[in-house]
Amino acid sequence: MKHVYGWLLLTPAAILLVGFTHYPAAMTLFDSFFSTGTVVRPSRFVGLDNYAALADDPIFWQVLGNNFWFALGTIPSAIALAMVMALWVNEKLPARALVRMAYFTPTVLPMIAVANIWLFFYTPQIGLLDQFNALFGVASHNWLGDPDTVLGAVMLMVVWKEAGFFMIFYLAALQSLPPELEEAAKIEGASRWYFFRRVTFPLLMPTTLFVLVNATINSFKLVDHLFILTKGGPDNASSLLLYYIYQVAFSFFDTAYASTLTVVLLALLAGLAVLQFLLIERRVHYR
């Protein structure tokens, strides 16, 4: 009787999970082995044809490359910035609560709102950035319209948005460190930098791992801003993998190919997570 109750309690959550997560995931994998069906030509099994098409798709490779640079550009800088900010607002300083809140504000804003704010920054001629540059006689530049600068401009915004969120985790970790550690190091004559390098940084490693995994997932997951800022353009220069999947599925209605792309994205994320844990686990000290 006992396990019946157990199952009953699990059922509501299980229905939601299976219905909206596990079944779609399985179906995605299943669909990736079939062609996209139409009214005249129903869907049929094509084996690995979709994957072969993907390997030959230049846009896929470009988008994957974009995502690689996007991750490389945003993750380390957001983490470093978050750590520096956390160290700073953990000190005794005037209006500390206000400073902390100010750093956290970008996190509270929806990505769509953030993108709109930054759209105003980047707009040629009337945008904040161009107006500021004009003061120094720098010519106007279409930051989001130039394939060379668009990805950088988007990355900058994402770092601004994410750093405050990660800062909160670092701040929590810093506050759980006993202050005697710093005093003990002080008496031994350790400089602040030495103490950070040998004690604080290693003790923050569990947080860093957590933040790193989150940042990696986010760099593949967060594409809301592209809808406002660039729509992936110009010429796919700022498109990311998930945005491309969205286009394929809902603009081109090629569901089979979108499924294939999704499987690749999931495999990529799973692989990255495993790699991170294997590489960093050994260097992390959990208390």
Place this chain on the structure above:
Amino acid sequence: MKQFGRVKAVDDVSFRAEAGKFVVLLGPSGCGKSTLLRLIAGLEEPTTGRILIDGRDVTKLAPEKRKVSMVFQSYALFPHLSVAENIVFGLKVRRLPAQKRKERLAKVVELVALTEQLERKPSQLSGGQRQRVALARAIVAENSICLMDEPLSNLDAQLRHGMRVEIRALQQRLGMTVVYVTHDQVEAMSMADRIVLIREGRIEQEGSPEELYARPATMFAARFIGTPAMNLVALADGAGGAVIRGSADVVLPGSGAGLTLGVRPEHVRLEEGAAGTGVRATVTSAEYHGADTIVTVQAGEETLFVRAPGQLALAGGAKVRLAWDPEAAHLFDSETGLRAVDVRQQARVAAAQHRKTG
């Protein structure tokens, strides 16, 4: 003096720690003894006043320039570093060559018996072992002064006793000057060369453990040293001399009003039966401790503790008589809490001065 906001944590405290001596700052929690230690270490800066080490004014000096080591109450070990790394942390900061570090480490772990645990992390050690690591980290610096902030308070009673003996032995072997903060009078009595008793940020009494035990300067000091604490009973005027409040038996010649009598439980002799000399009292309870029995008695309106050797078969309500040697009795002024003899002395000095100036 050290002031936090408007609160004076430490006020008008002045004491000397002789080189090679074990000085204990003793007092109840919140009395400012830890603040005092942190002032010496340089972790806090005094609002006013000076701190001298070896005749050198270090008041404005950074902690590492004061050449002192410190053992923290929480040990403050670096959880991600091994025992060996923890111990040589300071040596690495000071860029001591690896060879030298190794030699010093070997010497120190021998002293504190940690040779087997060098590669372990602090979380894999027992409380006593962590304590040893903290000690080792303090002595490996080879500073002549070591500050200890309640280092034994996280250990269980049995370990505490062992560590007490060990720390004292280590201090004497290395000839260190130790300033040791504790609220435990047993630690103070058993380890100290000199005790500085602190109350509410001020020095209550300073002296050797023997002095504090034999001649408490105030009622506070009398109550703080010794277990169970000294009996402090209010006196009153009786027929033929001072009596314990509510009792008829004279304990002292002269007036008793306004005075408090102090007698240590171990100095009270207990005699059974109501007939005979001594202060008559009634037994309330008897608590058997093994080597001795703590008997609670009621004399007049006051309750006293008596420490009687061995086992005593005394039922509640039994009539007894109490006696003590005259030199075991201490007199205090009930109003000020000061030792009454000193009070009388002060009065004499004041009168003498009055005569001179008048």
